[in-house]
Amino acid sequence: MASSSYYSTPPCAACKFLRRKCLTNCIFAPYFPPEEPIKFTNVHRIFGASNVSKLLNEIAPHQREDAVNSLAYEAEARLKDPVYGCVGVISVLQRQVLELQKELDAVKADLIRYNSVFVPCYCSSSNNGENPETGGDGRS
């Protein structure tokens, strides 16, 4: 029976959502397994199935998994934050980089000050006041 072959493997999440037959050369099937229906629903809601299919066809097969995962990340971020999406994440990270850079500059400046003001203290009475760093106090 020809029709039973369609049910031998479950359709991918995309074909199930789009209510279409999942053929062996389905562009979505390797990246949208039936166990992860939300992944496709999110990507479809934000980008549209047709745009995703177009994008996947334009890139090399070995890069498609990364592309789908980045689209899924973007889609999820846009659904959580409809105004900023993952651009909001970029803003937070950019602020974090600026703050860390500022803090690092300040701590480095402290370290430079320490280097110029503080010297190792070897000058106890047991060495007759000599500073091994300078090689003596001029009275020897």
Add this chain to the structure above:
Amino acid sequence: MASSSYYSTPPCAACKFLRRKCLTNCIFAPYFPPEEPIKFTNVHRIFGASNVSKLLNEIAPHQREDAVNSLAYEAEARLKDPVYGCVGVISVLQRQVLELQKELDAVKADLIRYNSVFVPCYCSSSNNGENPETGGDGRS
């Protein structure tokens, strides 16, 4: 003449691209001026006009400009880098944050070492307890 009114103001970039009349309540018009046709073309290519219109209708009017700008940023990033889009930018920034955090921890550890090993030198018998840092040499 009724038809001339459509030409009194130029249609927004979205309506011009979609070859439709730009009505006074056009959802795209405030954010896609005719002088910036690429902004709409990019957003349309990645998200689709219908998804963008749906998204704009779901958020408050005062947030729509930010939403359109973040969509335009995402779209441009995806066109530049079809595999990672702006998720690539997020990865770079996350790496930068980790590296800065690591460098900051190392410099802070140096500073703590300086605090415990290097102390201001007040202890020489030759300077009668005076601190050379403050300018006295003990012989004046």
